[in-house]
Amino acid sequence: DAKTTQPPSMDCAEGRAANLPCNHSTISGNEYVYWYRQIHSQGPQYIIHGLKNNETNEMASLIITEDRKSSTLILPHATLRDTAVYYCIVSWGFGNEKLTFGTGTRLTIIP
Amino acid sequence: DSGVTQTPKHLITATGQRVTLRCSPRSGDLSVYWYQQSLDQGLQFLIQYYNGEERAKGNILERFSAQQFPDLHSELNLSSLELGDSALYFCASSPPGAGDWEQYFGPGTRLTVT
Numbered sequence: 001d002a003k004t005t006q007p008p009s010m011d012c013a014e015g016r017a018a019n020l021p022c023n024h025s026t027i028s029g030n031e032y033v034y035w036y037r038q039i040h041s042q043g044p045q046y047i048i049h050g051l052k053n054n055e056t057n058e059m060a061s062l063i064i065t066e067d068r069k070s071s072t073l074i075l076p077h078a079t080l081r082d083t084a085v086y087y088c089i090v091s092w093g094f095g096n097e098k099l100t101f102g103t104g105t106r107l108t109i110i111p
Numbered sequence: 112d113s114g115v116t117q118t119p120k121h122l123i124t125a126t127g128q129r130v131t132l133r134c135s136p137r138s139g140d141l142s143v144y145w146y147q148q149s150l151d152q153g154l155q156f157l158i159q160y161y162n163g164e165e166r167a168k169g170n171i172l173e174r175f176s177a178q179q180f181p182d183l184h185s186e187l188n189l190s191s192l193e194l195g196d197s198a199l200y201f202c203a204s205s206p207p208g209a210g211d212w213e214q215y216f217g218p219g220t221r222l223t224v225t
Contacts, residue, residue: 032212034212034213038154041199041219042218042219043113043115043201043203043216043217043218043219044154044201044203044214044216045113045216046213046214046215046216049212049213089212091212101153101154102153103153
């Protein structure tokens with residue numbers, strides 16, 4: 001029973017902002033939203049996480065809606081190196097046995 | 112470079128054999144996680160160790176076992192190998208106090224069973 005729903009694929013032009021949506025309508029109050037990405041055959045890379053406030057780091061911004069039922073990962077100026085599969089994961093963050101990544105969104109940056 | 116190292120990078124072996132994959136976590140990280148990624152299964156969590164003790168178990172087969180040593184490196188042992196065990200095996204570590212989901216992954220070991 002998937003906790004998150006993401007579009008299977010998206011394209012974005014190089015230099016533009018890439019906005020990746022994630023629906024998590026059954027999220028509970030103490031669950032975090034995490035984002036990872038995986039560039040072809042490399043190990044997944046942690047990007048960012050948040051609970052209810054918007055978050056920003058050197059890689060991306062995470063916007064979480066007020067009702068916390070959805071979020072958007074924003075890559076502000078996409079480059080070709082951002083082509084990857086992006087995973088949105090909901091978890092309360094500690095000792096969760098069901099650590100599954102789902103199928104994610106395949107983001108392709110178009111030159 | 113995440114700071115997590117895995118050896119070997121590639122491994123080719125025959126069915127029925129046993130192999131050991133090794134992982135060194137980032138300096139200071141106490142938790143180590145193992146994942147399997149095959150073409151048809153996606154990324155599957157296998158097992159987690161924290162400071163030498165097993166903490167969480169996922170879809171790990173009985174033919175597979177793992178341990179974390181006092182120096183915090185970890186080994187994943189795969190025995191009685193089958194063709195279906197061919198996959199990428201990733202190790203990840205997380206810093207103390209960060210929660211289980213801030214994980215830093217190694218480059219993986221590609222296992223091919225022939």
